[in-house]
Amino acid sequence: MDTSMLFSHTKNIIYFNHASSSPLATTTRELMKQVVDRLEFGDLDWEFWKKELGEFRRGGAALLSVTPEEIGFITNTTTGLLAALYSIPFESGDNVVLTEDSFPANRVPWFANLPDVEKRQTQVKGIETLEERLMALTDARTKAIVVDWVDFFTGYRVDLKLLGDFCMDRGIFLVVDGIQGCGAVSIDLSKIKVDFFTAASAKWLLGPVGAGILYVNKNTLPGLKPAFMGWMSLVWDDFNIFDPLPPLKDGAARFEAGSYPGLPLVGLVENLKILNSIGIEEINRKVFKLRKLLLDGLQGLDAEIISPLDETHASGILTFRLRDKDSRLLWDTLDKNNVKSSLRKNAIRLSPHFYNAEAEVQKVLDIVTGFAKS
Structure with a gap:
């Protein structure tokens, strides 16, 4: 199945907010x-x-x-x-x-x-x-x-x-x-x-x-x-x-x-x-791969990772804060750049799904990196 066409209407946004709600296929x-x-x-x-x-x-x-x-x-x-x-x-x-x-x-x-x-x-x-x-x-x-x-x-x-x-x-x-x-x-x-x-x-x-x-x-x-x-x-x-x-x-x-x-x-x-x-096994594999890319990038920024580091207890949710930065301002910055995420307990929660692309992960990391250096 060509999963890219299932959510083609989201092509102008990066939807990393499935822990809140999902767009319809x-x-x-x-x-x-x-x-x-x-x-x-x-x-x-x-x-x-x-x-x-x-x-x-x-x-x-x-x-x-x-x-x-x-x-x-x-x-x-x-x-x-x-x-x-x-x-x-x-x-x-x-x-x-x-x-x-x-x-x-x-x-x-x-x-x-x-x-x-x-x-x-x-x-x-x-x-x-x-x-x-x-x-x-x-x-x-x-x-x-x-x-x-x-x-x-x-x-x-x-x-x-x-x-x-x-x-x-x-x-x-x-x-x-x-x-x-x-x-x-x-x-x-x-x-x-x-x-x-x-x-x-x-x-x-x-x-x-x-x-x-x-x-x-x-x-x-x-x-x-x-x-x-x-x-x-x-x-x-x-x-x-x-x-x-x-x-x-x-x-x-x-x-x-x-x-x-x-x-x-x-x-x-x-x-x-x-x-x-x-197949749920393939979906699991894709979700965890995207999570790992996000995790590696955020750790490179010395972000506070609130989610488990070990995949034994990990899931599709990755929550973090940037040290000495206002999470609400970061959430606003992501939103203005058409990245959909959640602000929870003064932290950013990212939750991509199987149809999201690795290139989208890099765009999100670029935005977060730019904010961290501002």
Whole structure:
């Protein structure tokens, strides 16, 4: 696939901001426009949406190396986290372990909805590895460990195999917000004990807002309580007869509680085709190559690198500061030169994807170098 044509509309900018949101591929935009035109006289028939959902499950399963039955559709990452929260059989006196400086999407649900469950926290950065500190906080009453696979600020990537094995040996649920890695970093969830993995489409899955992937381990389902379900959690043959109510769907689809947002679904289906046609291993290779070029150049400027240096815990995110320089002014300078990045905690966060070019990396480094010398 000629990936340069997928984002030809970004040729006049350098888009290094996928950790925030992604521009839409040309083919994705066109398909979504076609569906909008077909909606002129009302919704499309259910057979169309069933086909899209089937393709979505197969595409999500291929990306994560799991079965289609373990894939559910969600509208955002928080919806997937709430599905986990309400279906895990928490009891008064249990505790949950999480990171106190992770993105709010993976903190607020646990604090707001589990008043009788103790929250134990550690920070992403520390002397010991994050995994060691998370595991050290557990005890016999720990019901779940909740993590961001990739931290939104530092880009630290958690060793899910290590945590998964630890949780499996102790009967602890492992819940993962995967939005900052899914679509950019390769993962095989069939070989890792993760109970829930949730990732919205807006970022590395190439957009749009309003869709996402929920993975629920098939071996986890029997131990969950029936919760976070609605009328679309049931097996409907048609929408003519509604009584008696049909049985509950098998697999992760039971968490698809209500009607589906059609356009985001169509967009995500096309994006999954793009990602899987290239291959997540190849995407991973390209993303890490661009990251290494950026890292080498920034280290040559003696920049403060906030992201992990070791690729063992690295991701597509590279965050840095220039010593004795105002990061907001640098962000403004990048923006004026048509470089899209993020300003987070007074640092610059760069997040290129597979279609970005090495020449773009050099242009960014040239701009940063010029600013550093000013």
